[in-house]
Each structure stands twice: as C-alpha cells, then as structure tokens.
Amino acid sequence: MAVSRFTITREPLILRALVEAVLEAHHDDARATGRPSPGAAASFVGLVRNENAGRRVLYLEYEAYEPLALAVFERITNEVNKRWPEVVLGIHHRIGRLDVGQPSVAIVASSPHRAEASGACRYVIERVKQIAPIWKREVFDGGETWIEGAVADPEDEAAAAEAWRRACA
Amino acid sequence: MAVSRFTITREPLILRALVEAVLEAHHDDARATGRPSPGAAASFVGLVRNENAGRRVLYLEYEAYEPLALAVFERITNEVNKRWPEVVLGIHHRIGRLDVGQPSVAIVASSPHRAEASGACRYVIERVKQIAPIWKREVFDGGETWIEGAVADPEDEAAAAEAWRRACA
Amino acid sequence: MAASMRVTVRLFARLRDVVGETELVREIPPDATVADVWQALAVEWPAVAAYGASLSCAVNADYARMTARVEDGDEVAFLPPVSGG
Amino acid sequence: MAASMRVTVRLFARLRDVVGETELVREIPPDATVADVWQALAVEWPAVAAYGASLSCAVNADYARMTARVEDGDEVAFLPPVSGG
Numbered sequence: 001m002a003v004s005r006f007t008i009t010r011e012p013l014i015l016r017a018l019v020e021a022v023l024e025a026h027h028d029d030a031r032a033t034g035r036p037s038p039g040a041a042a043s044f045v046g047l048v049r050n051e052n053a054g055r056r057v058l059y060l061e062y063e064a065y066e067p068l069a070l071a072v073f074e075r076i077t078n079e080v081n082k083r084w085p086e087v088v089l090g091i092h093h094r095i096g097r098l099d100v101g102q103p104s105v106a107i108v109a110s111s112p113h114r115a116e117a118s119g120a121c122r123y124v125i126e127r128v129k130q131i132a133p134i135w136k137r138e139v140f141d142g143g144e145t146w147i148e149g150a151v152a153d154p155e156d157e158a159a160a161a162e163a164w165r166r167a168c169a
Numbered sequence: 170m171a172v173s174r175f176t177i178t179r180e181p182l183i184l185r186a187l188v189e190a191v192l193e194a195h196h197d198d199a200r201a202t203g204r205p206s207p208g209a210a211a212s213f214v215g216l217v218r219n220e221n222a223g224r225r226v227l228y229l230e231y232e233a234y235e236p237l238a239l240a241v242f243e244r245i246t247n248e249v250n251k252r253w254p255e256v257v258l259g260i261h262h263r264i265g266r267l268d269v270g271q272p273s274v275a276i277v278a279s280s281p282h283r284a285e286a287s288g289a290c291r292y293v294i295e296r297v298k299q300i301a302p303i304w305k306r307e308v309f310d311g312g313e314t315w316i317e318g319a320v321a322d323p324e325d326e327a328a329a330a331e332a333w334r335r336a337c338a
Numbered sequence: 339m340a341a342s343m344r345v346t347v348r349l350f351a352r353l354r355d356v357v358g359e360t361e362l363v364r365e366i367p368p369d370a371t372v373a374d375v376w377q378a379l380a381v382e383w384p385a386v387a388a389y390g391a392s393l394s395c396a397v398n399a400d401y402a403r404m405t406a407r408v409e410d411g412d413e414v415a416f417l418p419p420v421s422g423g
Numbered sequence: 424m425a426a427s428m429r430v431t432v433r434l435f436a437r438l439r440d441v442v443g444e445t446e447l448v449r450e451i452p453p454d455a456t457v458a459d460v461w462q463a464l465a466v467e468w469p470a471v472a473a474y475g476a477s478l479s480c481a482v483n484a485d486y487a488r489m490t491a492r493v494e495d496g497d498e499v500a501f502l503p504p505v506s507g508g
Binding site for chain 3: 046062063064065067068069071093104105125128129130131132133134135136137146147148149150151152153154155
Binding site for chain 1: 184185188192196199205206207208209210211212213214215216217218219220269270281283284286287290291294335336337
C-alpha cells in the first residue's frame with residue numbers, strides 16, 4: 001500500500017516511497033480521467049547542512065502544528081492545481097531531532113511535462129518555507145537558537161507571487 | 170559501493186541510488202575541502218508518457234552514442250560548475266526498450282542551497298535534450314517514428330542561454 | 339448571559355519556550371477576538387509582547403486574523419515566524 | 424605518400440536505418456575532412472543527403488565541425504537531431 005502523499009512524521013523520510021505514491025496517484029488519475037500519464041517527476045529534498053550563518057551546526061530540532069501544517073499542504077496543492085491542474089503533488093516533512101545530512105522535507109511533483117513538474121516542485125518548497133507552521137531550533141557549536149523566517153500569512157499575495165517568480169512560472 | 174554518478178545503462182533506473190551517490194560525493198567533497206555539506210537535493214525523472222502529439226504511445230526504444238554521451242554529461246557538469254562550483258551532479262540515462270511509466274532519465278543536483286540545486290537540475294535536463302547524443306524511436310498505436318528534436322551543437326551559446334533561462338538562473 | 343468562554347491556547351517554538359507551556363486553558367469574555375486572547379497572554383507574560391508585531395494566529399487549526407471572533411471551546415494558536423523546510 | 428586513409432563511420436537512429444548499417448569502414452583520401460566523408464556517404468546512399476542540413480558530427484567520440492580534418496583510423500560519427508530525456 002502506498003504511503004500518504006502528505007504527512008508530518010517523526011520517522012526518517014523515504015524519497016522513493018513519496019515518488020511512488022505520487023506516480024501511483026497520477027497513473028490512477030490518468031486511467032480514471034483519460035488524461036495523460038506523467039512524463040516528469042521533479043523532487044526536492046531539504047537536508048540538514050553542517051553550517052548556517054557561519055555557525056557549525058550540530059543538529060536541528062523541528063516541531064510543527066500538525067493539523068494546520070497538513071491543511072497548509074492541501075492549500076499549497078490547491079494553489080498549484082489552480083495554475084496547473086495536471087500536476088500531482090506530495091509533501092513529507094519530518095519533525096523531531098535531525099542530525100547533519102538527514103532529510104527534513106521531501107517534495108515530489110509529477111506532470112505530463114517537465115516545465116510544470118519542475119516549477120511546481122520549486123513553488124512548493126518556497127511556500128512551505130513561507131506558510132507551513134513548522135519551526136526549527138538550531139543547536140550549534142557554542143549555543144542554540146530558534147530559526148525564525150517568514151511571518152506566515154497565506155493570504156499575502158506578494159509572498160505567493162515571489163514564490164511563483166522563484167519557480168520561474 | 171556507490172553507483173557511478175554518470176551512466177548510460179540498459180538496466181532500470183534507480184533514483185534512490187543516484188541520490189545516494191550524489192550526496193555521498195558531496196559529503197566527501199565537503200569533508201575534504203571544508204566547504205558546506207549539501208542542504209538541498211533536487212531531482213528530475215523523465216518517464217515514458219502514454220501519449221505524444223496526440224498518438225497513443227506503446228513503448229519507446231532509446232539508443233545512445235555512449236562514449237560521446239558520457240563526455241556530454243561531463244561537459245554539462247562543467248557548464249554547471251562554472252556558474253555554481255558547489256553543485257554536485259549525477260545523470261543516469263537508460264537505453265533500450267522502455268514501456269509507458271518507466272524512467273528514461275534521472276538527474277540529481279545537490280547544493281548547500283536550494284536555488285542552485287533546483288536551477289542546476291532544470292538546466293541539466295534542458296542541456297541533455299539539446300546536446301546528448303541519444304535518440305528515441307516511438308512505437309505508437311498505428312505506427313512508429315524516430316523522434317528528432319534539437320540539432321546537437323554544444324558550442325551554440327544561444328541554446329545554452331535558453332537552458333539557463335528555463336532554469337530561471 | 340455574559341458567561342465567560344473557555345479557550346485552549348496553543349503555543350509553539352520560542353513563544354512556547356518563553357511561556358513554558360505548550361497549552362493553556364483560559365477564560366475569556368464573550369465577544370472576545372483572537373487579539374483579546376493575545377492581549378491577556380501578554381499581560382500574563384510580558385516577555386511575549388514583543389512578538390505581537392510578527393505573529394500569525396490560527397483558530398481551530400485554520401489560519402485566522404487577529405480580528406476574528408473566538409467561540410467557546412475554540413483552540414487558538416499563536417505562531418512565531420516559521421522556519422520549516 | 425598519397426596513400427588513402429581508413430576511417431570507421433558510425434551511424435545512429437534514422438540515419439542508421441536509412442543506410443542499414445551501424446558501422447562502415449571506408450577509404451578516404453589524405454587531407455579529407457568530415458564533410459568529405461559525409462559527401463562520400465551521400466553519394467553511396469542518396470537518401471541520407473537530406474540530413475546534411477540538420478546533422479551533427481563527432482570524431483573519436485568528441486563533437487567536431489564538418490570542416491575538421493580526419494586522420495587515419497579515426498571514428499567519424501554522424502548524428503541526426505537528438506531526442507534524449
């Protein structure tokens with residue numbers, strides 16, 4: 001049985017499982033609707049880097065407001081599908097302690113054509129960073145600090161436009 | 170032992186193996202040079218779609234001029250690293266008969282930061298389509314045809330510029 | 339009829355660290371808004387007040403405006419700037 | 424001194440189908456270029472001539488210009504428009 005396409009989990013992320021889940025959903029949809037099957041699957045994996053802002057990172061601690069994060073993943077999917085109805089998405093985000101090198105987020109976007117798959121994948125990671133209620137505390141050589149990025153506002157159209165711009169769409 | 174990061178193969182493509190090979194190479198390089206470890210891995214998988222130009226596709230037959238294709242993968246990597254020295258790449262392309270749904274090409278780009286990983290991955294698929302000496306014959310419901318795309322010219326700077334433009338870089 | 343309402347307040351990341359609780363239950367007056375819940379919190383824990391300028395909030399796990407009306411039994415969440423990915 | 428040279432000609436995709444061979448060995452005159460090798464091929468198989476306008480070529484598995492000089496023992500490849508990915 002395929003894994004869920006949208007999840008917040010304490011378990012290690014398995015990109016392969018997410019790719020399979022997205023492609024299976026896409027093929028199911030293609031069979032049901034007569035639409036084209038996927039010709040491209042773009043993926044993005046975020047990993048814990050060994051340095052940040054000049055600090056030597058030891059590990060990160062992620063937390064999420066899980067029900068809202070899942071609702072946000074659905075919202076981002078709707079934003080993508082409004083522009084590209086043929087794109088199928090999956091988003092997995094890990095929480096808990098993550099050591100250097102471990103994947104914190106995995107995103108997969110499939111589409112009949114590569115431009116939409118690549119653009120959607122890039123858009124999603126930008127939007128996750130803008131509006132997903134997820135936080136990381138960085139434990140580095142010499143201290144620790146909460147990382148604070150964007151003030152989450154899903155209705156901020158300038159932010160969404162910036163994400164589309166970065167997605168080159 | 171990790172798989173080669175650049176290969177032309179008749180065997181099914183395993184994205185996971187390529188991701189691991191790229192990340193392992195990146196971590197090795199980071200350890201050796203003191204440069205940052207990867208914070209992002211962008212992947213692209215091309216799949217055999219069930220339709221093309223209104224034809225119902227049954228399967229594709231890929232062939233390659235293998236030594237030149239591998240040299241082209243190296244050339245594309247040099248093009249990427251000239252702009253982004255910190256990006257580590259891997260490119261696997263399959264040849265032989267591929268049925269609908271099977272991956273024909275897998276590309277992975279890792280980088281400390283997501284913009285370069287995503288941009289490099291998109292640039293590589295564009296360049297592979299422009300200059301890799303690989304051909305596909307499409308067997309469709311009602312006939313078969315060679316697909317002919319770009320006249321390969323690695324020195325064509327307008328083509329490279331178009332690939333960078335599509336990569337939003 | 340002016341009975342007070344009871345809401346659950348959820349706090350995350352640095353806000354949670356400042357307050358020292360992930361979850362509080364508080365009585366609020368009828369017709370209270372999310373902003374009223376926040377003000378009461380800032381009175382109780384003055385150190386959180388600085389977050390008022392960079393705050394997101396949600397009611398029942400749905401993003402909401404600070405002006406949104408709160409109902410009895412609601413879960414009100416206050417979110418510092420996010421850093422997922 | 425004007426001994427002829429021997430080159431291996433590699434053909435791919437539709438070009439290979441037209442000629443019916445993946446590999447040919449041909450004698451060419453000294454000082455021949457890739458274009459000369461192609462011209463000889465187009466004389467032998469007139470059906471390939473139409474490909475002259477959309478051709479790439481390689482010498483010893485390295486992209487080359489049609490004006491490149493060919494050496495004895497070289498592998499000369501003619502490539503129709505590519506369609507990988």
